[in-house]
Amino acid sequence: MSARIWHIAHLIGIITIMAFLLAPVILVFPISFSADAYVAWPPSAWSTRWYGELFRNEEMVQAFKNSMVLALIVTSLTLLIATPAAVALTRSVFPGREALISFFTAPLLLPSIVLGLAILIIFVGYGLVGSWPGVMIGHLVITLPYALRVLITGLSTLPANVEDAAGTLGANPFVVFRRVTLPLIVPALIASAALAFIVSFDEVVISLFIAGTQLKLLPVSLYHYVESRADPLVAAISALMVLGTLAIVLVVERAVGLRRAVAK
Amino acid sequence: MNDTPARGVEEKAGPGSSLLLTLLLPIIIVNIIAFVMPVANLAAMSFREAASTGSLSDVVSLKVWASLLEDSYYWSIAWRTIWLGVLITIITLILSYPIALFASRAERGRAVLIVLCISPLLLSAVVRTYGWMVILGEQGFLPALIRQVGFTPPRLINNEVGVVIGMTEILMPYMILSLLSGFGKLDVTLEQAAETLGANRFTVLRRIVLPLSLPGILLGSLLCFVLAVSSFITPKMLAGGRVALLATEIYDQAIVTLNWPLAACLSVLILTVFGAALLFYGQLTKIIE
DSSP, rough: HHHHHHHHHHHHHHHHHHHHHHHHHHHHHHHTBBOOSSSSSSOBBOHHHHHHHHOOOOOHHHHHHHHHHHHHHHHHHHHHHHHHHHHHHHSSTTTTTTHHHHHHHGGGSSSSHHHHHHHHHHHTTTOTTSSSSHHHHHHHHHHHHHHHHHHHHHHSSSSSHHHHHHHHHHOOOHIIIIIHHHHHTHHHHHHHHHHHHHHHOOHHHHHHHHHHHTTHHHHHHHHOOOOOOOOOHHHHHHHHHHHHHHHHHHHHHHHHHHHHOOOO | OOOOOOOOTSSSOOOOOOOOOOOHHHHHHHHHHIIIHHHHHHHHTTTBBBBTTTOOOOOOOOHHHHHHHHOOHHHHHHHHHHHHHHHHHHHHHHHHHEEEEEEHHHHSSSHHHHHHHGGGGOHHHHHHHHHHHHHSSSSSSSHHHHHTTTOOOOSSSSHHHHHHHHHHHHHOOOOHHHHHHHTOOOHHHHHHHHHTTTOOHHHIIIIIIIIHTTTHHHHHHHHHHHHHHOOOOEEEEEEEETTTHHHHHHHIIISSSSOHHHHHHHHHHHHHHHHHHHHHHHHHHHHHO
C-alpha cells in the first residue's frame, strides 16, 4: 500500500470516529427545527414551532430559571469557599496536607448515584430534600473539588517571589493577597467559576435524588419529560444548551486551557 | 496533583495554625455534611432492614445482605453490569486510540481537535443521551439511513445495543484525555529509528507505540470501566427500563420501592466492583513496570 493511500484511509477513519463522537450534539439542531409532533427523521417540514412551545412551557421556563439561580449561587459559594482553602493548601506546609487535598477531591471519585443516595438518606432526616439549602450543599460537594484543583494549580504556578517582595516592602498578608495574588490568579478564578457553573447547571443524578418534586431543576425536568413524551421540545432545549456550553468551553479554554481543567 | 511545596517556607512558618483552620473550615464543613456523614450512614444503612410499615428497624442485621447474595436476580444484574462495562471499555479504547494518537501528532489544528474531543464532557448527560435517542430511535436518523439503503434496521434502542453505543460515545472524551496524557511521553525519534532499521508501520505500532502507551491505556480503561459501571442516566434513557444494571437498580430501589437498606447494599456492591477494578489495575501496572 502506498503511503498516500494509507494517509487518506487514516484520515477517513479519524473523520468517521469524530463524526460518531459529535453526532448526538449535531443532530439535535435539525430535529429542533422539525414541524412534526414527534421525533422522526427526516422531519416532514421545518419550523421554529418547538422553540415557541419551549417558551410557553411553564415548567421548563421555571426549571431553567431555578437552575440558573442555583448555578449562580453555587458558583459564588464555590469561589468563596475554595479560594481560601486553596491559599491555605499552597502557602503553608503542614503534616497531612496531601491527605487533605485527597480528602477534598474524594467526592469526585464516588459514583454520583451512590453519593446522591447517601445525601438523600441523610437530608431526609433534616428536612433538606426539595429545599434550596439542600440542593446547594449537594451541588457544592461536587463543584468544590474541580475549583480547588484549578485554583491550587493556579496558585502554585505564580511567578516566584512576587508575594514575598510585596511582604518585604511592608504590605500585610491581606494586602498582599488582594493587591498581588488575586490579580495574578484571575484566569484560574474564571476557569473555576465556569466549571462550577456548568457542573451545577448540568448535574442531574444528585439533583434527581435531593431536589424532590417541589424544586424543579432543568436537567431533572428534561429527564422526566423525555421519559414520558417523544416530541422535539427537548431537542430545542438541547440545541440552546449546546450553544451555551460552547460559550463556556471557549471561556475555559481561553483562561487556563480546557484539557487542564477537566482532567479527572 | 500538585507536588510543589509552598514557597517562602524556608524563611517563615507561613500562616498560623488558627488562620489555617479558618481558611479551611468552610470546605471541611461542606465535605463532612455532604460526603463523610452521608457515606458513613449509607454503609451503616446496609446493615439495617426495612420493616413492613416502610420505616426502618434499629436492629443491626445481615438480613438484607443475605437476601441480596442469595437472590440470583441480583447476581445476574451484577454480572450484566460488569460484562457491559468491560465491553464498553474495550470499544471505547479501540475508537479513542486512533483519535488520541492523531491528536498528539497533528501539527495543524491540534488544539481545535483536542477541544472538540473534550468539550462534549461539559454538556449535560441528559442532552447527549437525548441526541442518541434521536439517532437510534425507531423513527430516528440511523434506522432511516439503513432503510434508505434497502435494509431492515435492527432494533437499536431499548436494549443493550443502544446502551453500549451511547455509553461508548459518552465515555470517549475520558479515554482520549487519559491516552493523550500517556502519549506525552512517546518519543517520535524511537519510531523513526525503528523505521530506518526496516520495520513497517504495523511493526512500529505493535512493538513501539503500543507498549509505550500502555500506562495511558490502563488508566483510561480503569476510568471508563468505573464510569460505565456506575452510570445511570444513559442506560436508563436508552434502555427504557429494559436493561437492569446495578446503578438503575439502586435508583429504582431508592426512589420507586423506597427500600433504602437494599439500595445501600447495592451501593456497597458497586463500590466493591470499583475496589476490585482498582486492585486489578494496580496489579497490571506493576506487571508492565
